[in-house]
Amino acid sequence: MIPLKDAQDYVLGKVPKLPAEELEITSACSHVIAKAVTSGELVPPFDNTAVDGYAVRAADTDGASENNEVSLEVIGTVPAGSQPNFEIQGGQSAKIMTGAPLPRGTDAVVMVEWTNSSDDGRTVHISRGVEQGAHIRRAGEDLQPDDQVISEGTLLTPAHIGLLAGIGVYQVSAVRRPVVGIFSTGDELVEGTQALAPGQIRDSNRFSLMALLERDGFETVNLGLIHDDKGAIESTIREGVDICDVLLTTGGVSMGDYDYVKVVLNEMGDMRWMQIAIKPAKPFAFGMVQDVPVFGLPGNPVSSMVSYLLLAKPSLYKMMGRKNVLPDHLFGIAADDFHRRADGKTHFVRAFLHQENHQTFLSPVWKQGSHQLSGMAEADTLAIIPDGEGSPKGSPVEFFRI
DSSP states (O other): OBOHHHHHHHHHHHSOOOOEEEEEGGGOTTSBBSSOEEOSSOBSSSOEESSSEEEEOGGGGTTOBTTBOEEEEEEEEEOTTOOOOOBOOTTEEEEEOTTOBOOBTOOEEEEGGGEEEOTTSSEEEEOSOOOTTTTEEOTTSSBOTTOEEEOTTOBOOHHHHHHHHHTTOOEEEEEOOOEEEEEEEOTTEEOSSSOOOTTOEEOOHHHHHHHHHHHTTOEEEEEEEEOSOHHHHHHHHHHHHHHOSEEEEESOOSTTOOOHHHHHHHHHSEEEEEEBSEESOOEEEEEEETTEEEEEEOSSHHHHHHHIIIIIHHHHHHHTTOSOOSOOOEEEEESSOEEOOOSSSEEEEEEEEEEETTEEEEEEOSOOOTTOHHHHHHOSEEEEEOSSSEEOTTSEEEEEEO
16 A cells, blocks of 8 residues: 555646636636736726715814814715816815715815714714824725736635726636546446346446536536446547546446456556555556546545545646645544544544534544445545544544535
C-alpha cells in the first residue's frame, strides 16, 4: 500500500492545467481568472453621499444637539443620478439621497435621522453636529485607475463579478473548466425500473458521481452503462477521450478483479494501478489515454465517492486553475467513540456534525460499510481517523465536509 499523499502527489503532478477562454462575466463565477484585471477609472467616479440626509457645511452644525437644534435653509434637493447646479453657502443645506453627487461647497452630510424638516420643507432642524467628511464617499477611495482589481489565479466569486461590472468589464479570460465523461462497467449492473434478476444490482455509482461533479461545477458527459465487452469498452473510451477532458470509470480496479477495463486501459494508455492506505477506497487507478486523464475509481458505492473526493476532485480543481485543491481540513470534538482497529490505513469515517455551546461535535453514522450508500447519504462529513485504536469520545477529530 502507498500513502494517500503519495497517490495525490502523483496524480496532481500528471494532470494538466486547461487553456483559457473568453467568458461573459455572467458565466464566469466559480471560474479561475487567467489574466489580471486592472481598473480604468475611479471607483466611485465622484464624491457622493453614503446616506440619505442633508448636504451641509460642517461648521454650520457646530454645537447642534437635541436641546439646541441648528436650523439651516434648504435650497434644493439632489436625487441619485442627478447633477446639482448650485452651491452650498453658509447657513444653507440641500436634501440629498444616497449615492447622489455633492453640491459645490458641501463638506459633510447629516443623516436624515438627526434632522426634522419644516412643514414647507424650506428649513431643516439639525440635532447633531458633524465633522468635515462625515458620510461622504470620496471619488476613487475604492479604486484608482491602473489599480489591480483581480489578480491572475483568483477564483471568481459573486463579489468579483459585481466588481468587474462596476468598472465596466463585462468579459474576462478564465481557465476552462474540465468536461468530465463518466461510464460504468459490469455485466451485473442494470439501469431502469425492471425487477432484478438473480445476481443483478442497479448502477448507482454513475449517478452519485455525476451529481458530485455537477455540484462541484463541472460539465458531465454520461457515457452510459457498458457491459463486459472489450470492443464496447474500447469504443466508449475512444469516444470519451475525443469529447472530454477527463474520464471517470468505476469498478474493475481491485487486485482480484477480472475486468476488460483493465485490459483495454493498459493497451490504450499509461496506467498505474494502486493500493492506497485508506479505508474505504483502497483500490485506485490513474493514467493518461491520448493525453486525457483517466481515473479508475473503486466499484463499491461509498468507495467511489470517497475516491472522487480525495483524488479526482483535487485533480479537476488543478485543471481549472485553482490554487488550493485539497479538501479543507477542520477540527471538531468526538461526540461518540470512533471505533477502529489498527490495519495500516487511515479511515475516513462517515459522520454528521452538530453544534453545541459554540463547539463542533462529530458523531459516526451507524452504517459504515463501503457498500452502504444509505450511510453516506446520512453523513455530511468524513472524519479522519488515523491508524490505531480509534478516537474516544471527547477527543479532537480532524474532518472535512463531503
